[in-house]
Amino acid sequence: MHELAIISGVVDMVVERTAGRRVATVHLQVGQLSGVVADAMLFCFEIATAGTALDGATLQIDPVPGRAACRTCGQDFGVDDLILLCPCGSADVRITAGRELLVTAVEVEAKSCA
Amino acid sequence: MCLTCGCGDEENVRVTTIDRPAGLDPAESGPAATAAPAQHHDHHHPHQHNHHHDRGPGSDQDQHARLHHPADLERIELGVSLLAKNDHLAEHNRNWLAGHNIVAVNLMSSPGSGKTSLLERTITEHAQFDHAGWSEVCVIEGDQETVFDAERIRRAGARAVQVNTGAGCHLDAPMVQRAIEMLDPRPGALLFVENVGNLVCPALFDIGERAKVVVISVTEGDDKPLKYPQMFSAADLVVINKTDLLPYVDFDLERFAEQSRSLNPGVSIIALSVRDGTNMTAWYEWLSRR
Numbered sequence: 189m190h191e192l193a194i195i196s197g198v199v200d201m202v203v204e205r206t207a208g209r210r211v212a213t214v215h216l217q218v219g220q221l222s223g224v225v226a227d228a229m230l231f232c233f234e235i236a237t238a239g240t241a242l243d244g245a246t247l248q249i250d251p252v253p254g255r256a257a258c259r260t261c262g263q264d265f266g267v268d269d270l271i272l273l274c275p276c277g278s279a280d281v282r283i284t285a286g287r288e289l290l291v292t293a294v295e296v297e298a299k300s301c302a
Numbered sequence: 303m304c305l306t307c308g309c310g311d312e313e314n315v316r317v318t319t320i321d322r323p324a325g326l327d328p329a330e331s332g333p334a335a336t337a338a339p340a341q342h343h344d345h346h347h348p349h350q351h352n353h354h355h356d357r358g359p360g361s362d363q364d365q366h367a368r369l370h371h372p373a374d375l376e377r378i379e380l381g382v383s384l385l386a387k388n389d390h391l392a393e394h395n396r397n398w399l400a401g402h403n404i405v406a407v408n409l410m411s412s413p414g415s416g417k418t419s420l421l422e423r424t425i426t427e428h429a430q431f432d433h434a435g436w437s438e439v440c441v442i443e444g445d446q447e448t449v450f451d452a453e454r455i456r457r458a459g460a461r462a463v464q465v466n467t468g469a470g471c472h473l474d475a476p477m478v479q480r481a482i483e484m485l486d487p488r489p490g491a492l493l494f495v496e497n498v499g500n501l502v503c504p505a506l507f508d509i510g511e512r513a514k515v516v517v518i519s520v521t522e523g524d525d526k527p528l529k530y531p532q533m534f535s536a537a538d539l540v541v542i543n544k545t546d547l548l549p550y551v552d553f554d555l556e557r558f559a560e561q562s563r564s565l566n567p568g569v570s571i572i573a574l575s576v577r578d579g580t581n582m583t584a585w586y587e588w589l590s591r592r
């Protein structure tokens with residue numbers, strides 16, 4: 189439900205950083221534990237970009253699976269929710285991946301300078 | 303406007319003052335004054351070229367170029383958080399609040415858990431219990447519509463401003479910044495922000511608060527932590543309200559605490575009843591340690 193607000197912020201930021209150049213692709217990294225739903229962002233993207241330099245651009249979302257590390261036994265394991273529990277039974281667990289919310293890069297039209 | 307989620311535009315946000323001391327110009331205080339100059343400090347611009355598009359944006363030719371000549375594209379690495387804009391302003395709010403020795407507490411819950419009731423009772427009786435010596439207790443109320451809650455706070459004896467988010471489902475840092483400017487809390491104040499009733503969206507938005515509190519009432523069921531993990535894993539404190547109703551519902555306090563700690567091992571949990579006052583002192587103690 190918050191994805192439009194987030195995407196609108198991204199559009200503003202990209203417009204600012206690309207100085208109004210036409211943007212073809214926006215690359216995001218969205219962790220699967222981040223609480224942000226990729227599909228909802230894809231849906232909102234067209235609405236959020238209408239009439240901006242990103243109009244018609246593609247949104248490329250790179251999902252990052254959740255991973256955690258156990259402080260008790262040292263093992264590194266995959267997680268698909270925020271429950272902090274190691275297979276060894278320890279709850280002294282640190283999330284090491286999956287919370288990413290990043291605009292990694294944009295592709296803009298090459299400058300056609302004379 | 304997003305058709306699935308119904309989130310609104312910023313233009314639809316209204317900030318209403320319910321009570322503000324006369325003669326204070328909010329534009330001269332508030333975090334905005336310090337926010338403006340620093341706003342662009344970490345921004346860099348990827349290129350210095352001036353150039354012109356001789357085609358209108360979105361023209362057929364333009365689309366054609368984009369679809370068939372990917373080699374003409376230039377990749378710019380950014381590595382910026384999706385929440386950068388919000389987080390940046392949240393940091394300004396946090397700095398401004400810290401500079402004025404103000405403790406801000408963000409209250410989040412589903413609608414009707416008793417956030418406003420908890421604040422009303424706190425405003426009325428905190429002075430008897432807490433020893434933190436707040437210069438005042440004041441409130442920023444967030445709701446999609448109406449100024450009902452701000453009016454309740456005002457009747458309880460504290461100053462409040464109401465933020466109406468329209469279709470928006472959470473408060474964000476810019477809204478809170480505007481509200482702080484208007485409210486202009488006294489140095490040394492305890493500032494509550496009652497977020498929009500929603501267990502999902504507010505969890506993601508830093509507003510510059512010192513602590514996040516989730517309020518849940520026993521009538522909502524003890525399975526909420528696992529159903530709304532983002533919210534419970536972000537919380538500093540979980541308040542379980544309406545314990546006076548425990549005899550009538552099958553809310554298992556132990557099960558609830560276990561689920562909360564499986565997401566957030568260090569979280570504090572206080573079970574209380576705003577209605578009959580049970581365990582309110584634990585809440586005041588927690589507040590005075592902020």
Ligand SMILES: Nc1nc2c(ncn2[C@@H]2O[C@H](COP(=O)(O)OP(=O)(O)OP(=O)(O)O)[C@@H](O)[C@H]2O)c(=O)[nH]1
Binds near residue numbers: 411543577
């Ligand atoms: N039995 C009981 N009822 C309570 C308690 N605390 C609040 N209520 C009732 O719960 C209802 C909702 O309370 P509010 O304080 O308006 O809840 P809220 O979280 O501010 O609601 P929204 O702002 O609409 O999200 C009211 O009818 C309160 O009287 C409590 O400790 N026990």
Ligand SMILES: [Mg+2]
Binds near residue numbers: 418
């Ligand atoms: Mg309320």
Ligand SMILES: [Zn+2]
Binds near residue numbers: 259276277
């Ligand atoms: Zn382990």
